[in-house]
Amino acid sequence: QQQVKQSPQSLIVQKGGISIINCAYENTAFDYFPWYQQFPGKGPALLIAIRPDVSEKKEGRFTISFNKSAKQFSLHIMDSQPGDSATYFCAASKGQGAQKLVFGQGTRLTINP
Amino acid sequence: DAGVTQSPTHLIKTRGQHVTLRCSPISGHKSVSWYQQVLGQGPQFIFQYYEKEERGRGNFPDRFSARQFPNYSSELNVNALLLGDSALYLCASSPRQGPLNQPQHFGDGTRLSIL
Numbered sequence: 001q002q003q004v005k006q007s008p009q010s011l012i013v014q015k016g017g018i019s020i021i022n023c024a025y026e027n028t029a030f031d032y033f034p035w036y037q038q039f040p041g042k043g044p045a046l047l048i049a050i051r052p053d054v055s056e057k058k059e060g061r062f063t064i065s066f067n068k069s070a071k072q073f074s075l076h077i078m079d080s081q082p083g084d085s086a087t088y089f090c091a092a093s094k095g096q097g098a099q100k101l102v103f104g105q106g107t108r109l110t111i112n113p
Numbered sequence: 114d115a116g117v118t119q120s121p122t123h124l125i126k127t128r129g130q131h132v133t134l135r136c137s138p139i140s141g142h143k144s145v146s147w148y149q150q151v152l153g154q155g156p157q158f159i160f161q162y163y164e165k166e167e168r169g170r171g172n173f174p175d176r177f178s179a180r181q182f183p184n185y186s187s188e189l190n191v192n193a194l195l196l197g198d199s200a201l202y203l204c205a206s207s208p209r210q211g212p213l214n215q216p217q218h219f220g221d222g223t224r225l226s227i228l
């Protein structure tokens with residue numbers, strides 16, 4: 001119940017295209033869903049996050065879509081650029097107790113020029 | 114403002130040794146969490162400390178311990194190192210404990226290699 005499942009494992013998108021990464025969770029107590037971007041040799045950087053009271057959140061080229069009934073959420077990167085090539089992680093946590101992020105397995109995104 | 118800083122950046126140890134990793138949170142942040150990231154996987158939660166008290170512990174053996182100091186910096190200690198402890202150890206800080214989840218900001222980690 002603590003798992004977050006992420007797909008696909010790897011993704012190749014042409015420059016200017018839309019990159020879509022999906023995550024699914026089981027624990028209905030999760031109430032915070034962030035996405036992180038990680039470049040080689042660096043720590044994860046917080047991109048965007050959503051709480052389950054909204055179905056969509058947009059920040060620049062990045063959008064999170066959230067489907068509470070399906071227990072799924074996804075990251076859309078519009079107008080994907082070569083600089084977006086990185087590993088992306090979805091995560092989830094509960095408001096009560098420890099601030100423990102449960103991460104997905106990661107998606108290695110490559111944007112071809 | 115400086116982000117989360119971790120030291121050292123790289124470390125090589127042998128099996129059975131002990132290691133101490135250090136973390137300084139973002140100024141004003143009172144919560145520090147530690148994660149282990151094995152190559153090719155997502156980070157796994159080890160500990161969270163807030164106001165110098167342990168607030169949560171992940172599924173790691175007692176060889177792993179941590180503490181937080183009055184200035185909110187933190188140390189992660191690992192005893193009796195095993196080959197499987199080779200990983201990137203990440204520290205994350207957030208402003209406070211709750212009630213809502215707070216954004217966690219990560220440092221660049223300490224790369225620990227066990228020979």
